[in-house]
Amino acid sequence: VGSVKEAVVSAVRPHLPEGVHFVPGHPLAGTEHSGPYSGFASLFENRWSILTPVEGTDPDAVARLRAFWEACGSNVDIMDADHHDLVLAIVSHLPHLIAYNIVGTAADLEEVTKSEVIKYSAGGFRDFTRLAASDPTMWRDVFLSNKDATLEILGRFTEELFALQRAIRRGDGDHLHAYFTRTRAIRRGIIEAGQDTAAPNFGRVAEKKT
Amino acid sequence: VGSVKEAVVSAVRPHLPEGVHFVPGHPLAGTEHSGPYSGFASLFENRWSILTPVEGTDPDAVARLRAFWEACGSNVDIMDADHHDLVLAIVSHLPHLIAYNIVGTAADLEEVTKSEVIKYSAGGFRDFTRLAASDPTMWRDVFLSNKDATLEILGRFTEELFALQRAIRRGDGDHLHAYFTRTRAIRRGIIEAGQDTAAPNFGRVAEKKT
Secondary structure, eight states: OOSOOHHHHHHHGGGOOTTOOOOOEEEEOOOSOOSGGGOOTTTTTTOEEEEOOOTTOOHHHHHHHHHHHHHTTOEEEEOOHHHHHHHHIIIIIHHHHHHHHHHHHHHHOSSSOHHHHHHTGGGTTHHHHTGGGSOHHHHHHHHHHTHHHHHHHHHHHHHHHHHHHHHHHHTOHHHHHHHHHHTHHHHHHHHHTTSSOOSGGGGOOOOOOO | OOSOOHHHHHHHGGGOOTTOOOOOEEEEOOOSOOSGGGOOTTTTTTOEEEEOOOTTOOHHHHHHHHHHHHHTTOEEEEOOHHHHHHHHIIIIIHHHHHHHHHHHHHHHOSSSOHHHHHHTGGGTTHHHHTGGGSOHHHHHHHHHHTHHHHHHHHHHHHHHHHHHHHHHHHTOHHHHHHHHHHTHHHHHHHHHTTSSOOSGGGGOOOOOOO
C-alpha cells in the first residue's frame, strides 16, 4: 500500500522472482495520524481501495486481494498505475500541499500574529490544519515520487486561482458567483456517497467553555 | 455583524443620526449553512467576537455590546476595522477562496471524472468541500468588499506556493520537509485553545456500510 504507484511498480517489477505476483494497492482511508496505532476497526468501512496490477499478473492473485479488502469493509476498484497517480494527485496530494501552503502562509505573516490566527481559526482556517498536521516525511516522499502528476494538477489549480484573483481585482461578481455555485454539487455528491457527514461542521461536537 | 468591516463603516458612518452609536461586530463562529435556522445554542461557546468601534464611540455602548456577546458565551476582542479585515482575510476569506478553487479545479478535470473525485474524496479532498458549500452570494460580496486585504494575502500565498512547486520540480526534499514540519505547531495551538477537536478526522463518526 502507498499513495504513489508508478514509481513503486517501476522499482519493484524487475526484481520479482518467478511465480511471485505483485499487486500494488492503496486504501483511500485514514486520518491525519500515521502508524499502526492510528488504526480503528471501522477505518475501511464504505471506503475505496484501488488495486493497480501490472500486465501479466495472475487474475487469481488480484481476486484474492480484492476479497481481502472487501473483507475489511472496503469497496475495490482496479485501474492503471498512471491513472491512479493522477487521481491521487487531485483527491489527496494537491489538497495536502495546499493545506500545508495556507497554514505556512499564515505562520509567516508579520501583520497578523500566530495567536490571532489560532484564536479566530473557526472562521474557516482550522479546516486546513488537519491535513497540514500530517507526517512531513511521508508527504515529502509522496511529492518527490509523484512529481509529474502533482505538477500537472497544480498547473490547473493555479490557472483557476489567477482567474479568481482577476475577478476580485476587477470586481467581476458574476464570475465569482458562478464559480462558487457549481462547487456545491460535489459536496452533495460526497455526502450522498457516504464519504462525509451531512452534519454541519463535519459533525464536530460544539465545545463547552471550560 | 458581517465578515468585512472597513467598507461597512465608511458607508454607514456619515448617515448616523446624533446620539446613535454604531459598533460593528463580528462573531468568528458558524458552519457552512447560512440563515437563522442554522443557529444552535452552543454556537458562540468559546468562540471569539471582534468589535471594531470607530473613534468617538461612547465607551458605554461598546461595553454593552461586549456584555451581550459574553452573555452568548463568546470571548470578545476589540481592534481597528482595517486590522479586522486583514485578520479575516487570512483566517476566513483566503481559506474559502482556496476551498472553492480546489473543488472547482477537480470539477473541471477531463482525465479524472467527478465520480472518481467523489468516491476517493476521503484521501483529503473532502475537507475542502465543507467551505466550498457555503453561500455563493455572501462570499461574492465578501471578496468584492474586502478586495485589498484579500489580494494582499493571496499574493503571499501564491509566493509560497511557487516556492513549493519549485521544490517539487527540483526534487528539493529538504525544503518540503522543513515546510511541512513547521505547520504542525499551529494545529497544536488551535487544539490547545479549544478551537478544534483533537479527535482524529475532526471527530467524524466512522460511517457504517449500508
